[in-house]
Amino acid sequence: MTESVNPGAPRPAYPSATYRLQLTPEFGFAEAAGLTGYLAELGVSHLYLSPILQAVPASQHGYDVTDHSRIRREFGGVAGLRELAAKGLPLIADIVPNHMTVPVPESGNARLWEVLRDGPQSPSARWFDIDWSGGTVAMPALGDDVDPETEVVADGDVLRYHEHEFPVRPGSGGRLDEQFYRLVPWRKSPGYRRFFDVSSLIGLRVEDTEVFEATHEVILSLVAEGLVTGLRVDHPDGLADPRAYLARLRERAPVWTVAEKILIDDERLPDDWACDGTTGYDALNMVTRLFVDPAGAGPLVETFLAHTAFPADYEAVRYEAKKQVLAQFFGGEIDRLTREVPELRHAMTELLAAMPVYRAYVVPGEEPPAETVRLLREAAAGAARHADPGEVARAAELVLSGPAETVTRFQQTCGPVMAKGVEDTALYRWYPLACLNEVGGEPDRFGVSAGEFHAFCAGMAPHTMTTLSTHDTKRSEDVRARLAVLSELPGEWAEAVAGWSERVSFDPKLDYLAWQNLMAAWPISVERFADYLYKAAREAKTSISWMSPDAAYEKGVRDFAAQAVEECGPSVAAFTERLDRYARVNSLGQKLVQLMMPGIPDVYQGSETTDFSLVDPDNRRPVDYDYRRSLLAAPGGDTWDAMKLLVTTSALRLRARLDPGAPYVPLEAGEDGAGREHAVAFARGDQAVAVATRLPAGLARRGGWGAATLTLPAGRWRDVLTGTPHTGRVPFAHLLARYPVALLERV
Structure with a gap:
């Protein structure tokens, strides 16, 4: 399998939408092949697979590659992959250039x-x-x-x-x-x-040409053969030079490529990276915030502080978490980084703790970008509060323009410190509203307006990936849809959680997170709930950790989970039922927005209907496709699942008909306050219009839409969800009479 790619060959068409499958030894290529008819009917254009190279035989995720020369035998090998490709859905492959596994044995x-x-x-x-x-x-x-x-x-x-x-x-x-x-x-x-x-x-050292060729030979041959038509690059921030790597990959495999790059706040993907965009966490966080009411921030933080032992300042929590992981886990990395300048060890540690992003984009020997210089100067100012300012200044100059080894090692260490210090520590310690605690999210940034969302979309790369759920999200999209409602009902939530806490308690550093996730994932078994709390406690590292287990505490976690479900389950169920009239609106709205906004939407396995999963491995459980097939075969039901499937299939099928270059055009939701505050609407060129309800509890409190209207672009339109025709100025009460969302196509 050594055939090379013809650099002059035309690029394949971009996907209209992808569907991510998590392959396992129990669910391999043959099982995936059995789904292609269903997925094509659903409306996706491409099948997006988790890693397919040989990994540890029992691996449930595939990121622990052992042999780059073989397609994974547990999935069916190369013969099974060919049979899957022959089913007609083009394949996207997830590749892992950063590392291999150290297996046992x-x-x-x-x-x-x-x-x-x-x-x-x-x-x-x-x-x-x-x-x-x-x-x-x-x-x-x-x-x-x-x-x-x-x-x-x-x-x-x-x-x-x-x-x-x-x-x-x-x-x-x-x-x-x-x-x-x-x-x-x-x-x-x-x-x-x-x-x-x-x-x-x-x-791995994929910056070495020989290593690149050996580790990519099979994948490149699959691309050359046309069996693989797109790539997802795992963790490029770990590479010595991600820009050079992506350029080489694009030259050898000129197909649609997205990078698993975590962007923070207003950070954007570097313009000189030869890829089409990210895997979508930036879009995910923006869509989530669109359905969060910023007015709930103060009350929710107060409730969080009343139930936990954590401070009010998230930045302080984040700093302490990063310092903790630097001390506990990254001593070897800092030793290597400061080998030539041991006197700067403390300054370099503080600089890593102060870095606000996953990587500073410096290429040794090149003038660093102005934005990188700005970020490092700001980080140095923060670090100088905890270390000698002169030594911090020296450290900052070294990572900007010092020896290549220092420049590269610093960048390769930033990502792990952010991932372990923020994703896997701080986000388990500071959680006034846990739907904001996603990878790349900022839990102290409550909500965005429709205008801010429109501005974000205007700056999106046209072929970046968008998503709402992944194999790595800490909560599935529908769990987050429920949690977002709490921003509109902070008083009711505070009363409910106070009652549950009076009946069952365990650890103030964990309990409040437990109640949020128990409610938002309900109904959930004791075993699933306990497993989640066990992982959450270990990630938080406040009472136990992966490095410091405690059998007595762990038994306490499981006892708490069982008692919470048994004693408070009926009350939790009743609260969730009251909440779901609004959560369903959020669920359908965020799904429609994600599927119709700029970029190429991905649907994570099973999320075409409701899915109330927590962090992995909970979100990698088998999916009941027989149930989903039955819903697809009999559309029109009034259940949440049926409505979400209708929105998903309708949007996916419309995306397939949509001009890929159709511009994103914000639509003003009228002068009436209800329209401005509770709707988000946009057109895709002159072909489609998407309208979604936001902040539904507040809308109900104000008595509904009233006289609010939306003026559609010129022409005649048909709502593909209901078949209803529309034109001109349409009252929201009419437009959204059947569903809280509308998807219009020009007729």
Whole structure:
């Protein structure tokens, strides 16, 4: 599979919409092939697959690649992939250039095995980002207080420690002190760059041409053959030079490509990245905020503070969380970053803690962009409050224009610190309204206006991906739709959670998050709820962590979950039922907006109907497609599921008919206050109009739409949801009489 891509070949058509499937050993290519007819009827144009290269055999996600030369056998191998492609839905592949896995046993990664056996002179040594400065590479594998000399056992050409196995260096006689590796306790930093703080994922050096070619040979051949027509690039921020990587990838695979790039606040994707956009977290967060009432911010923060042990200032929480993970997990990375300037260790640590984004875009030897300079100067000003200002200034200059190693290592460390310090720590500590606590989200930014949303859409790349749910979201879109209603009903929520807390309590650092998620994911089993809380507590790192488990606390978590469901379940159910009249409006509105806004929309598996999932692995559970097929075969029901499926299929099918270049045109929702505050409307060129209700509880309080109207663009229009014709100036009460959303097509 070595056929190269013809750079002059025409680019395939962009997707009109994608559908993401999470492949597993139980749900492989054959099972995906059985869905293609349903998905085509649903209206998607492309099937978007989780990673397809060989990973750990039991892996449920595929990001732990072991062999880049093979399509994963558990899915059906290359023959199964061809059979899937033959079903007619073009395929998008998720690729993982940043890392491979360190499997257990370690012999499962042949390239790594060779390096551990033969050392830095091994042909595979250039594959991995290993620190050979001490002559050996540290491999975290040992338990606490273990003497490797007595517990690591020689077995021929292999050294064994429980389920771990390591190769013996030829001629060493199996002596531990003569290997190219040294075994260290599992809590220690490894001697290689890793994915975030996960020592079982070792960083690759795809900046090396040979490594790029070897790790991409199969994927590039699939693109050349036409079996794969688009790419999703996982975690480009971990690469030494993501700009150069994407340029090389685009040259070799000129297909639609999106990067899993997390953007913060008003940050935009660099213009010189050779990709079509991001995987959609920026759009997800903007759509979520559109359905959040900023007036609820003050009361919700008050309720949060009344029930938790956390401070009112989110920035303080974020800073402390980043400092904690820097101290606990990233000592090895900071050692490597400051090896030539150890006196700047504290200053560099504070600079990392102050960085507001996942990466500063500096290429060694080039003048840094003005925006990067601004960000680093601001970060340095913040860091100077906690370290010597002169040393911070020196550190900032080094990461802007210092040695290539320093510039690159700093950027490669920013992302992991943000991911672990913010995504996986701060967002589990500061949660007045948990629907805002998404990847790339800012939990202290409550809501945006329709005008702000329109301005965001005006700046979107035309072929970026948009999404509402992914395999990595902390809550599914419908869980967030319920939580958004709390911003409109903060008093009722405060009263409800006070009652539940009086009956059942456990840990003030966890309980309030528990009540939000119990309500928003209801109905949920004790097991699912307990598993979520167990993960949330470990991520928060306030009482337990992944590194510091506590059996007694963990039992307390599970006891709390069981008691909360048993004693408060009926009350939670009743509150959720009252809330759902509004949550359904949010659910349908955000779905329509996401599917019709600029960009290429993705539908995450199962989210064409309601899905009330929490963080992974909960959001990767099997999907009941028989149920969804039955709904699709008998449209027109009044259930939430039926309405969401109708909105999804109608929008997807209209997108397929829509001119891909149709401009986004905001529509003024009339002079009446109800229209301005409770509607968002826009046209796509002169072909389609989307209208959604927002802040529905407030709309109900004001007695409905009243005389508010929307003036449609010139021409005759038909609502594809209801078949109703419209033209000219239309009262919202008429336009949205059947559903809280309308999708109009010109006739």
